[in-house]
Amino acid sequence: MNLVLLGPPGAGKGTVAVRLAEDEGIPHISTGDIFRENIKEGTEIGQRVKQILDEGELVPDELTVELMKDRLAKPDAAKGYILDGFPRTIPQAESLEGFSRVDRVIRFVLNDEEVVRRLSGRRVHPDSGRVYHVEFNPPKVEGTDDETGEPLVTRSDDTVEGVKHRLEVYRDQTAPLVEFYEKRGTLVDIDAGASPDEVLENVKQVLR
Ligand code: AP5
DSSP states (O other), rough: EEEEEEESSSSHHHHHHHHHHHHHHHOEEEEEHHHHHHHHHTTTHHHHHHHHHHHHOOOOHHHHHHHHHHHSSSGGGGTTTEEESSOSSHHHHHHHHHHHHOOOEEEEOOOOOHHHHHHHEEEEEETTOOOETTBHHHHHSTTTTTOOOOOOOTTTOOOOHHHHHHHHHHHHHHHHHHHHHHTTTOOEETTTTTTTHHHHHHHHHOOO
């Protein structure tokens, strides 16, 4: 099953994808995580995209598509994958059709108010990518990662202004993908406002 998770920032795509990937034994591939990893490692790509991510803009299609083409060619993606954050523009979706097949697109539906609540309370463990929320999914000890005890941080693009801008970018450049995939008969909506367990169960139901 080649799966695409679509939806606004903070809708819970990553939270579900991590658990689904574990249950299904297929990789969770997040373009955001790949870019952040490159920034952390100080690679050439990381240097090119750092400011773009901080400003909540989209990385150019050409670079993003090239990265994903390479990633999907790796052996672990041969029996299926979960794409989280890609494609994000019509040109990216058209390019993807040239090198892979998408079986199902799941759109996470969530209102803006809830997006802001989720992103303003999000905390992450930078090394592992583990995601928490101060209210909805707090760590065992405030401000520290459950596994390592290391400090949690707020993502540099999770500022009030940053979130507002990412929502605008989503509406302008990513929302048109809904019609794109509706036409192909692969799109299914799920209510992302439920608890993480319920959202995961709804996604699994769609896949059955
Ligand atoms: P990316 O990393 O993809 O960020 P995003 O789309 O903004 O999505 P998020 O990771 O913020 O949200 P999510 O839906 O995964 O939510 P999460 O599970 O963390 O992209 C970052 C940047 O990279 C982009 O702005 C762009 O610059 C660049 N980029 C990436 N892909 C690109 C592409 N294809 N083309 C060009 N540029 C690209 O959950 C959020 C919070 O809510 C957490 O605190 C979590 O604990 C909590 N939560 C989750 N589910 C629930 C629930 N059901 N109930 C209550 N709380 C919940």
